[in-house]
Amino acid sequence: MKTQLILILTAIIAGAVLPFQAVLNIQLGKTVHQPVFAAFASFVIGSIGLLIYLVIIKFDFSTISQVKNASSVVWLAGLLGAFYVAAVIVLAPKLGTALTFGLVVAGQMTVSLILDHHGFLGLPIKEINWQRVAGVILLLIGVVIIRKY
Template structure:
């Protein structure tokens, strides 16, 4: 097994969980009347689960080094909250397939931009025609999944 096998397998599992998360949050959103309430409940449960993991010793919550991280490093939860609320809103309206295909297209476009410019501490990985073609195919796939 090469070094990429475990992260790739975990990414597939995480992607599967994302497909389950959207409809379960949509159920919460419908019952509460709010995609934001659904996202709040989702993040509350996630926070509790992560609290257990931190308590079990997976990291240092009060590490002094946290004071030195750039301001934008603290914003990850905002992006996640937007995605979860958007998925709770969008899943019942357009379906999981189109929703997640479009989200993956957005992730891929963002990744290409971040890599190309070496943003947020990433190593620079210039854009290539192959990367642009891959992103275009994913975008086309999003439209095909939506029409199907």
């Protein structure tokens, strides 16, 4: 139970920092007059931070050779992350942070239901049911309300 609570709190914190990341990246994009470069710079700094973390935890870098065993499709994750960060940098100043992230969450939840339902790439299967669909519909209603006001 305690582990579950820590995981839930970590997920909430991870979600909570995304709007801050967006606002900071937007400011960087304005400073350099190029939102896509801001996304690139964000990834470079993030990569350096992850490298420092790996050094701190004494990661066994000899395991890097195992990367060649990964399916080629997994490398799309980096491109998808870059698209996401660049899109948020471009969209948030135009739509507002609340609407942008409301739409992002609605898109995430909709696709997540489909991925869960099919157990995509070995994920545990969690079938779509009316309660889960109702949750997404309520999110979409929230997005409409945010958009209106």
